[in-house]
Amino acid sequence: MIEHTQFCAAVRLNGKLISTPSFDTTKIPDNAVIYLLPLIAGG
Amino acid sequence: MADFTLKEIKSLEYVRPEIEKGYTDHSLHVDLSSKDIKINPIEPKVKEKFIGGKGYDLWFMWNSVTGKTKWNDPENAICIASGPLGGTPGYPGGGKSIVTTISPLTGIPIDSNVGGYFGPYTKFSGFDALEITGKSDAQIVVLIDGIDSKIKLYEVEGLTDDSYTLSAQLTEYFDKDKPVNISVVSTGSAAKHTELGCLNFTWFDAKRKRVRYKQAGRGGIGTVFAHKNIKAVVARWGSVSLKSNNPADFDAMKNVTKLHAGEINELDPKQNRMALVGTTHLVPIMNDHDCLPVNNFKYGMHPEAHNIGEAVYEHIFDKGFDGCWRGCAVACAHGVKDFVPFTGPYKGQKVFVDGPEYETVAGCGSNLGVFDPFFILEMNFYCDTYGLDTISIGTGIAFVMECFEMGLITKEHTGGMDLSFGNRLNALELLHQMARGEGFGLIVGKGIRKMKAIFAKDFGADSSIMQDIGMEAKGLEFSEYMTKESLAQQGGYGMALKGPQHDEAWLIFLDMVHNFMPTFENKAEALHWFPMFRTWFGLCGLCKLPWNDIVPEDNRQNPEPAKVVKHVGWYADFFSSVTGRKVSPDDLIPMSEAVYNFQRLFNLKMGYGTREFDTLPYRAVGPVTVDEYLSRVERYDKDLIENYKVDITGMETADKVAVLRKHREARYEQLKDAVYKRRGWTPNGIPTLETVKRLGIDFPDVIELLKANGVE
Numbered sequence: 041m042i043e044h045t046q047f048c049a050a051v052r053l054n055g056k057l058i059s060t061p062s063f064d065t066t067k068i069p070d071n072a073v074i075y076l077l078p079l080i081a082g083g
Numbered sequence: 084m085a086d087f088t089l090k091e092i093k094s095l096e097y098v099r100p101e102i103e104k105g106y107t108d109h110s111l112h113v114d115l116s117s118k119d120i121k122i123n124p125i126e127p128k129v130k131e132k133f134i135g136g137k138g139y140d141l142w143f144m145w146n147s148v149t150g151k152t153k154w155n156d157p158e159n160a161i162c163i164a165s166g167p168l169g170g171t172p173g174y175p176g177g178g179k180s181i182v183t184t185i186s187p188l189t190g191i192p193i194d195s196n197v198g199g200y201f202g203p204y205t206k207f208s209g210f211d212a213l214e215i216t217g218k219s220d221a222q223i224v225v226l227i228d229g230i231d232s233k234i235k236l237y238e239v240e241g242l243t244d245d246s247y248t249l250s251a252q253l254t255e256y257f258d259k260d261k262p263v264n265i266s267v268v269s270t271g272s273a274a275k276h277t278e279l280g281c282l283n284f285t286w287f288d289a290k291r292k293r294v295r296y297k298q299a300g301r302g303g304i305g306t307v308f309a310h311k312n313i314k315a316v317v318a319r320w321g322s323v324s325l326k327s328n329n330p331a332d333f334d335a336m337k338n339v340t341k342l343h344a345g346e347i348n349e350l351d352p353k354q355n356r357m358a359l360v361g362t363t364h365l366v367p368i369m370n371d372h373d374c375l376p377v378n379n380f381k382y383g384m385h386p387e388a389h390n391i392g393e394a395v396y397e398h399i400f401d402k403g404f405d406g407c408w409r410g411c412a413v414a415c416a417h418g419v420k421d422f423v424p425f426t427g428p429y430k431g432q433k434v435f436v437d438g439p440e441y442e443t444v445a446g447c448g449s450n451l452g453v454f455d456p457f458f459i460l461e462m463n464f465y466c467d468t469y470g471l472d473t474i475s476i477g478t479g480i481a482f483v484m485e486c487f488e489m490g491l492i493t494k495e496h497t498g499g500m501d502l503s504f505g506n507r508l509n510a511l512e513l514l515h516q517m518a519r520g521e522g523f524g525l526i527v528g529k530g531i532r533k534m535k536a537i538f539a540k541d542f543g544a545d546s547s548i549m550q551d552i553g554m555e556a557k558g559l560e561f562s563e564y565m566t567k568e569s570l571a572q573q574g575g576y577g578m579a580l581k582g583p584q585h586d587e588a589w590l591i592f593l594d595m596v597h598n599f600m601p602t603f604e605n606k607a608e609a610l611h612w613f614p615m616f617r618t619w620f621g622l623c624g625l626c627k628l629p630w631n632d633i634v635p636e637d638n639r640q641n642p643e644p645a646k647v648v649k650h651v652g653w654y655a656d657f658f659s660s661v662t663g664r665k666v667s668p669d670d671l672i673p674m675s676e677a678v679y680n681f682q683r684l685f686n687l688k689m690g691y692g693t694r695e696f697d698t699l700p701y702r703a704v705g706p707v708t709v710d711e712y713l714s715r716v717e718r719y720d721k722d723l724i725e726n727y728k729v730d731i732t733g734m735e736t737a738d739k740v741a742v743l744r745k746h747r748e749a750r751y752e753q754l755k756d757a758v759y760k761r762r763g764w765t766p767n768g769i770p771t772l773e774t775v776k777r778l779g780i781d782f783p784d785v786i787e788l789l790k791a792n793g794v795e
């Protein structure tokens with residue numbers, strides 16, 4: 041489960057976009073690289 | 084060689100005003116009726132109050148038009164200005180221009196923020212702002228030649244209308260040896276037949292050795308341009324360096340430029356990857372959050388949306404540096420090489436497509452029920468070269484398609500075309516008709532507000548349903564975000580000065596996903612701060628994407644993460660270092676507030692600018708139809724039960740739709756009250772006397788205007 045994602049609507053998990061609706065159900069592989077996307081007031 | 088002639092009809096040699104701390108303190112005025120060319124100093128009090136960019140544009144327009152001026156009157160002005168910080172190479176987003184005019188769609192000032200080199204080149208040529216008024220009898224090209232210190236007017240014959248070809252031909256004509264010295268502003272063949280005309284602003288891509296362009300898209304500025312009989316406005320300037328703006332504190336400016344650019348270079352690859360995919364990363368994210376407009380904003384997601392998102396465009400975009408200003412580290416202005424259109428005058432030829440950005444993908448793709456990335460490229464290409472705004476085109480055709488599927492219009496009205504959702508060929512045919520000035524495309528090109536009136540009067544269509552599903556406010560088509568589930572974003576669109584465009588406030592995720600602003604007062608505060616801060620970029624000649632599309636890694640720890648406080652501090656430093664006017668982050672909002680309120684007063688002057696004009700179509704607020712309700716039944720049932728304390732047991736869906744509507748519309752009105760109060764406006768949405776005095780915009784004609792509207 042992806043955690044610590046306040047003000048983050050999506051993350052990049054090993055380069056792939058994962059959005060908040062899928063956070064609870066996304067399994068994180070070992071040694072995964074996760075970046076939080078700053079979609080806070082964009083557009 | 085190009086088969087056209089330019090005949091010089093006027094030439095003015097001038098002494099180029101030198102740049103001092105980001106300003107030339109002069110403006111250029113061209114009257115196309117009399118062919119007068121004037122260079123005027125800009126008064127210090129105008130500079131202090133209006134800052135530059137949009138502030139200058141609005142000030143010149145205010146003095147040019149009366150409350151009765153229509154878009155096609157000769158006194159309507161097209162104003163273009165960068166800003167004191169514009170033209171700083173290497174500062175991310177440091178080279179934008181703002182264009183304003185009275186819009187054919189709305190009757191009030193429209194402003195459009197655009198890349199390309201024109202604004203900075205015009206400033207370096209000696210002019211903080213350009214104002215064009217009047218109307219020429221013959222087709223005309225205006226040249227601002229900062230290298231030779233000459234302004235020239237040419238009558239032109241035989242030059243194509245297609246912006247794609249015209250931009251390249253004029254670039255070559257005016258500086259064959261150094262095309263990078265040229266920036267061309269033009270529109271296209273559809274601008275004169277429609278009210279959705281855009282302007283293309285070029286820059287020369289030295290690596291690809293071709294002319295590229297970005298669009299001042301919104302509100303029909305290209306239509307005004309074409310109506311004035313302007314074929315192009317060209318700026319010519321030579322080398323640009325960090326010293327070109329002659330900053331007050333060069334070292335401080337260099338330092339902040341390095342900090343901001345360095346952070347973007349480091350973090351963009353980890354965050355939104357805009358240097359690779361532009362804004363197409365938004366497509367899957369919006370879709371996952373049920374916010375991607377599908378079939379005229381009816382639905383928010385579609386199983387095929389991944390076909391038109393970053394995963395696909397990353398592989399289609401031509402690799403290489405894509406900054407629409409020199410050295411912009413975000414470099415998000417991507418394009419596609421060797422695309423071969425399958426319709427229209429360029430059918431079968433290889434062309435370069437500048438884009439698409441998120442707005443074009445959502446507007447001309449998902450919102451039309453099409454999930455084909457190559458179709459979107461073709462729409463993008465023809466909109467640009469025909470001089471059409473991809474957002475108004477997308478939202479407008481989506482409305483037509485829903486009307487067609489509802490039977491409000493039929494093949495009898497469309498010239499035999501099936502305009503159901505997903506019909507790609509006929510969507511493209513509408514564009515070609517607009518360019519040729521014929522067929523049903525001419526009606527679509529009038530924009531949604533006028534289409535609603537025509538469909539009702541001439542085709543007998545039901546006005547009330549069209550009012551609900553026609554996604555326009557103030558006459559301007561919505562840009563491509565779904566606001567139904569975010570009250571704050573409803574305010575962001577409904578109370579935006581020029582109409583529903585996201586550049587004033589984009590609060591969907593803060594509101595809907597993060598629940599960052601639970602109360603009306605929280606929302607009102609956001610609808611004060613964000614529009615004001617976003618306005619500031621347009622005063623200074625900057626792009627706002629580098630502010631919050633790449634953020635510091637520790638931003639989450641800040642008590643106000645949405646503001647990206649560290650960057651706000653950098654912008655204050657940037658402004659101080661260039662202009663020598665020392666400002667702190669807290670000073671930026673009052674700077675914008677004066678211009679923002681002035682624009683609201685401008686709307687009032689033009690007969691709008693009060694509460695009734697901040698109205699939204701119901702589709703922007705909640706589900707119009709039963710199937711729309713059912714597509715998010717859990718959310719809407721919960722809303723009725725928890726937020727409005729409605730007992731829904733045994734209720735028919737149609738009744739739930741009606742009850743929800745009553746509550747949501749009332750809630751939007753409550754939001755208006757809170758926002759007006761926070762902004763210092765009357766309950767009717769007019770800045771109070773106290774507000775205009777506090778902001779120093781209490782000019783005699785402003786006081787008179789307020790008095791005429793019952794505010795004393």
Ligand code: SF4
Pocket residue numbers: 175176177178198405406407408411412413414415416626627628629
């Ligand atoms: S961030 Fe993108 S749109 Fe803004 S100036 Fe840079 S390249 Fe142009």
